[in-house]
Amino acid sequence: GQNIDQPTEMTATEGAIVQINCTYQTSGFNGLFWYQQHAGEAPTFLSYNVLDGLEEKGRFSSFLSRSKGYSYLLLKELQMKDSASYLCAVNQAGTALIFGKGTTLSVSS
């Protein structure tokens, strides 16, 4: 079967650092994506990892370990606008994405 797990909810304060974990078990692997989705809006692309290691892009970084079936999204210098749902998704066969249920992040002042 295929399974993608991530925490349902997380809270943090402005200026802090938060790490959102994602574990996956899929029959194939062709890359892992992180998307951000504000309520009522389209998911927007944050990062893509296909090889092991850390990808950094401004305040956001994403890590992948294929042998462990594990990824995390690291958000630094949190801002109120970062309050959103964060979706971990695996590209299993080069076509459709398999999504986790999403992690709702609430940032407070």
Place this chain on the structure above:
Amino acid sequence: GAGVSQSPRYKVAKRGQDVALRCDPISGHVSLFWYQQALGQGPEFLTYFQNEAQLDKSGLPSDRFFAERPEGSVSTLKIQRTQQEDSAVYLCASRRDRGGYEQYFGPGTRLTVT
């Protein structure tokens, strides 16, 4: 440039009615995907087109769901004889391919079946 657009943004249908949801992908994008997102859940794959060819429809929940992309651009997702369990947000995404891996999502159509 313009992103992926979907219409209508909101649709209320009475149980048993047919609905048609439209997706305009980014110009030149080869691949097009439809996903269904229930409240509080991640998107779930429905179907995938490469140009006009429907290469994967394994996620369509029943034969009441039908999708087409006749000219390899605009796509329509049709749901016949809607049921309450069809209530969800229907997301469309397109991908450039030929070196592009990111899927660009539209804002979705929120379907409510009463």
